[in-house]
Amino acid sequence: MKPSTGWGAQWPLVAAALLVLSVGLPWQLTPATDSTYVPGYYVPGACVNVTDYTGFMSTECSPGFVGVPLANHGYAAYTGSGAENMGRFGVAWALTLIVVSKRRKRPELLLYAGLGIAVVTGLSSGYGARTAGVVVAWMAAAMLIVEGLRARKRRKPRAAAPTPAVVVANLGRP
DSSP states (O other): OOOOOTHHHHHHHHHHHHHHHHHHSEEEEEOOOOEEEEOOEEEOOOEEEEEOTTSOEEEEEOOOEEEOOEEEEOOOEEEEETTTSTHHHHHHHHHHHHHHHHHTTOTTHHHHHHHHHHHHHHHHSOTTOOOHHHHHHHHHHHHHHHHHHHHHHHOOOOOOOOOHHHHHHTTTOO
């Protein structure tokens, strides 16, 4: 099997770096559960004694202020990085497959690493959030899937196993 050359050979390493980066980024959104209601309010005006340049003193008052009622609904906050999420086990699994595929020269294992990351991010991101960590992990998964599919295309077909009749016929030959 001819190994990848050029930029494609570096894809698994870049994908591994992206996976490590994604663990530090947020993977989940916390849904809004709290709301705050601020009732209307009134702030009375303020009066100040002022003296003009002739020494005449007068009182100036500002008008009061009426605040309208306000309902402040909670919002979704970015919480839960990949290190706090169950997805970290999927990332560790994919990194292990990347290392095994490089050491054993079996780049088709990258396909399984990419598919695993795609499934793990979909299941563990929560609420279908497209947070930074999930998007970076998806980018790494796409790179791994593409390189794994390229490796499957380049793979030589295996030779057919000999039939039992051929094995028996060849027993007597040196």
